[in-house]
Amino acid sequence: MKGKKIEPIDQETVSSFAQYTLPQILALQAERLGTERIAIREKAYGIWQAYHWQDYLRYTRYVALGFLALGLERGENVALLTNNHPEWLFSELGGQAMGAVTVNLFTSSFAKEMTTLLNRIQASYVIAQDQGQIDKLLANKQGLSHVRKVIWIDPTGMRTYTRDPWLMSFKDLLNLGAGLDREHPNRFEEELSKGKPEEINLMVMTPGTTGLPKLVMLSHQNFTEMTRKWLETAPIGMGDNWVSIHPPAWIVEQMWGVGVSLLGGMIMNFPEALDTAMEDYREIGPTVMLASSRYWEDMASRIRVKVRDAGFIKRKLFAISEKIGEAVVNRDFQEQRINLRLQFLNWLASRFMFRPLMDRVGCSQIRAAYTGGHPISPDVIRFFCAKGLNLKQCYGLTESGGIFQVQPDGEIKPETVGKPLPRTLVRILEDQEVFVSSDSNFVGYYQDPEATQKVLRDGWLRTGDAGYIDGDGHLVIIGRKEEIIHMKGGEAFSPDFIETRLRFSP
Numbered sequence: 001m002k003g004k005k006i007e008p009i010d011q012e013t014v015s016s017f018a019q020y021t022l023p024q025i026l027a028l029q030a031e032r033l034g035t036e037r038i039a040i041r042e043k044a045y046g047i048w049q050a051y052h053w054q055d056y057l058r059y060t061r062y063v064a065l066g067f068l069a070l071g072l073e074r075g076e077n078v079a080l081l082t083n084n085h086p087e088w089l090f091s092e093l094g095g096q097a098m099g100a101v102t103v104n105l106f107t108s109s110f111a112k113e114m115t116t117l118l119n120r121i122q123a124s125y126v127i128a129q130d131q132g133q134i135d136k137l138l139a140n141k142q143g144l145s146h147v148r149k150v151i152w153i154d155p156t157g158m159r160t161y162t163r164d165p166w167l168m169s170f171k172d173l174l175n176l177g178a179g180l181d182r183e184h185p186n187r188f189e190e191e192l193s194k195g196k197p198e199e200i201n202l203m204v205m206t207p208g209t210t211g212l213p214k215l216v217m218l219s220h221q222n223f224t225e226m227t228r229k230w231l232e233t234a235p236i237g238m239g240d241n242w243v244s245i246h247p248p249a250w251i252v253e254q255m256w257g258v259g260v261s262l263l264g265g266m267i268m269n270f271p272e273a274l275d276t277a278m279e280d281y282r283e284i285g286p287t288v289m290l291a292s293s294r295y296w297e298d299m300a301s302r303i304r305v306k307v308r309d310a311g312f313i314k315r316k317l318f319a320i321s322e323k324i325g326e327a328v329v330n331r332d333f334q335e336q337r338i339n340l341r342l343q344f345l346n347w348l349a350s351r352f353m354f355r356p357l358m359d360r361v362g363c364s365q366i367r368a369a370y371t372g373g374h375p376i377s378p379d380v381i382r383f384f385c386a387k388g389l390n391l392k393q394c395y396g397l398t399e400s401g402g403i404f405q406v407q408p409d410g411e412i413k414p415e416t417v418g419k420p421l422p423r424t425l426v427r428i429l430e431d432q433e434v435f436v437s438s439d440s441n442f443v444g445y446y447q448d449p450e451a452t453q454k455v456l457r458d459g460w461l462r463t464g465d466a467g468y469i470d471g472d473g474h475l476v477i478i479g480r481k482e483e484i485i486h487m488k489g490g491e492a493f494s495p496d497f498i499e500t501r502l503r504f505s506p
Contacts, residue, residue, distance in 0.1 A: 006237040006287065006367075007329035014231055014263050020490050021195035021220040023060065023097035025262050030057035037238070037265065040086050043272040043280055051086060059086070059174070061188050062420070063094030066177030068191065070149055072125060075098030077203075079123040081105050081114070081133045084244040084270050087153045087170055087394055091127045092248075096201045096220075100124075103203045103215070104249040111136035115143050121203070122146045122445070127170070130154040134161060141166065167311075197221040203446055204251050206398040215446035216251075216398045226401040226440035227259035227275040229421035233406060234288075235368050238265040241286045252290055252372065255402035281362025283313065289369045293376035296391065299361060300383050325386030332385075333412060363389055370394045370402040372403065374478060378414030385412070395418045395477060399461055401440030405475050416474035426475060433481050 013032075017025050033039075033053040040051040053058075067078070078095040078104055092102045102336050105114060107129055114136055118126065126147055128134050134152050137144065151160055153170045161167055180187065197220045205213040242261065246253040261268045266288065271280035328346045328349050331338050338346075354499040358364040369384070369391045376393060384391040395417035396403035401454075405426070407418035421425045425437040441461045444452035455462045467477040 006239050009231055009264050011232065014228055017263050018224050018228060019197060020199060020224070021096065021192075021197055021199070022223060022258065022262060023064075023093045023192055024195060025224070026053075026057055026060060026093055027192060029262065029265065030054050033265065034467070038267050039261070039265075040089070040268045040270070041284070042086050042270040043276070044282075046272070048283070056089070059090040060093045060505050061181065062095065062174045062177035063090045064177065065180040065188055066173040066175075067095055067098050067100065067125065068187070069176045069180045070125065070173075072098050072100055074194070076100070077101050077103055077121045079103050079105055079118055079121065079126045080248065081107055081109075081128045082125060082153065082248060083107060083129050084248065085129075085153065086247075086268075086270060087127070088248050089258070089268070091151075092202075097124075097188070097195070099191070099194060099199070101200055101203060101217075103205075104247075105205070106247055106249045107133060110134045110135075111139045115140040117213075118144055118147065124148050125148045126334065127162065128152050128422040131157040131161075133243075134158070134167065138164075189386050195220070197224065200443055202254065204398050205249060205256065214451065215449065217443040217446055218401055219443055222272070222401040222440045222442060223255075223259045224263065225423075225438070226255060226403070226421075227263045229423060229438075229440070230255075230260060230403065230406075231264050232422050234286055235409065236260065236264050236266060240266045240288050240367075241262070241269055241284050241290050241365070242266050243269045243271060243277070243281055243284055243286045245271065245274070251291065251396075253399040256288075259402075263427040278362055282359065285365035286362070287365050287367050289363070289366055290372060290394070291369075292373045292381075293371050293380070294372050294374065294385065296376060296380050300380050303357065303361070318353060321353040322386060325354065325388070326382065329382055329386045333382075333414070350388050358387065358389060366390070368392070368409075370406070372396065375479075381412070381414040395475065397461070397463060399442045400438060400463075401435055401442060404436055404438055404440070407474075411472070411474075413472070413474050415471075416470065416476050418475065419473050421476075426469070427460075428468055431481070432468060433477070434463045434465050434467045434475070434477070435460045436463060437461070 020028065030053040035054050037053055039053045039056040042049050053123060078100045080088060080091055082091065083416040095102045105117055124146065125139065127242045128137060128150055130152065134150065137150055149168055150166055151170055151173050155169060175325045184318050200217045202218045203215045204218065206216050241258055244253060244257050257268055260266050269284045271277040288437060324345045328338055328342060355364055366389060369389055371391060372394050381391055392407040392412055394403045395405040404421050404424050405417045405419065406421065423439065427435050429435065437460050441456065444456065465477050465480055466479060466481045467475055469475055
């Protein structure tokens with residue numbers, strides 16, 4: 001699966017998707033790519049199973065019609081308690097194809113917390129991953145009278161649950177949809193055509209100051225616009241591989257796993273389990289990756305520990321190779337010429353030291369790696385770039401529909417989060433708070449117009465972060481606005497800003 005050819009994206013085709021909903025885009029891609037292109041891979045029992053675009057659409061179609069047969073109405077909410085498996089995508093897009101709004105919940109939620117959230121959104125249907133999630137729901141069944149049916153995916157341990165009419169297997173949902181499809185072959189297309197890009201299709205949880213999570217409402221248009229901007233900026237092509245490890249309830253997995261994969265033709269790869277993810281990473285050889293700063297910092301620390309525990313000769317060779325890589329990166333960041341001698345030495349270091357190292361951590365095929373969320377130490381950026389990993393910072397919020405700032409190739413500045421994506425405006429107010437204006441900004445908070453008005457006015461979104469724009473147009477995030485400390489001379493900093501830069505410092 002490694003070394004597959006990556007084809008450039010047809011930007012004209014991607015731009016044309018702006019007038020469609022996400023399920024409509026799936027139908028268009030299935031017609032365009034058919035069985036010639038792989039859309040999804042899943043590892044099960046040690047074997048990778050492939051789904052082509054026609055397979056992707058067929059399963060989504062049956063789930064959608066299964067929901068319709070159960071009585072799902074447009075505008076109702078469908079809750080998903082799923083792990084990273086293809087059934088998550090089939091369920092999410094299947095519900096949205098019938099006009100439902102999908103809400104992904106964290107599978108780690110406690111039963112009481114889960115019940116509170118389901119009651120808040122008045123979910124009509126719930127897709128649950130396994131017996132553990134079903135038990136949480138059954139424990140509070142009396143308080144979930146609005147839930148008409150619960151569908152479980154994994155049959156393990158579910159034999160004794162089949163007599164409960166409230167429960168249903170995912171397989172039976174597919175069969176129900178397939179039956180309706182045979183009786184009414186055009187029903188799916190009829191319902192699919194009713195969707196409008198401005199309609200809300202997803203709600204994503206984000207922490208609230210009151211202890212209850214806010215629910216960010218996003219539309220199909222938010223997703224397509226964000227994805228179009230990203231595909232115009234990032235070096236992503238048809239056949240790129242993304243490994244799905246982030247929770248579906250997180251905006252990153254929604255942006256990449258749903259948005260970028262649908263519009264850009266990127267392949268979604270699902271590991272067998274989290275504890276096999278590193279082995280599965282090496283088998284797939286992902287070409288694109290986004291992870292938290294903590295992930296990259298931990299990986300860098302593990303590499304340093306392994307080098308420290310290695311023999312004398314290996315430690316010496318690594319130290320020499322690292323100095324060569326750092327020299328190349330420092331010149332590259334400062335846009336200085338790299339002479340032929342240094343280029344050759346860097347090729348040797350990469351070929352015999354860094355490439356095998358990156359292969360061991362599943363990163364040998366990565367063309368573009370990103371870090372987001374909590375700020376990362378600039379030293380970590382330099383550490384990986386010196387070893388040939390194209391690691392760049394990006395920045396965004398759930399409310400902004402995902403990422404709106406990224407470091408462009410050739411303009412990496414480790415201390416910044418890069419430049420705005422196309423058709424995105426960023427401004428800094430007098431109190432240094434960062435505001436963003438973009439068509440991908442969210443519609444509002446669910447049933448909370450007051451909170452919406454506080455952060456979204458006249459198309460401008462308050463990020464709550466303080467920062468500044470440097471002379472090259474790059475955004476530097478200092479920290480949360482309420483944590484900023486001002487010096488007598490007017491300089492501003494946050495404790496987190498200092499801690500981030502010291503965390504990886506030797």
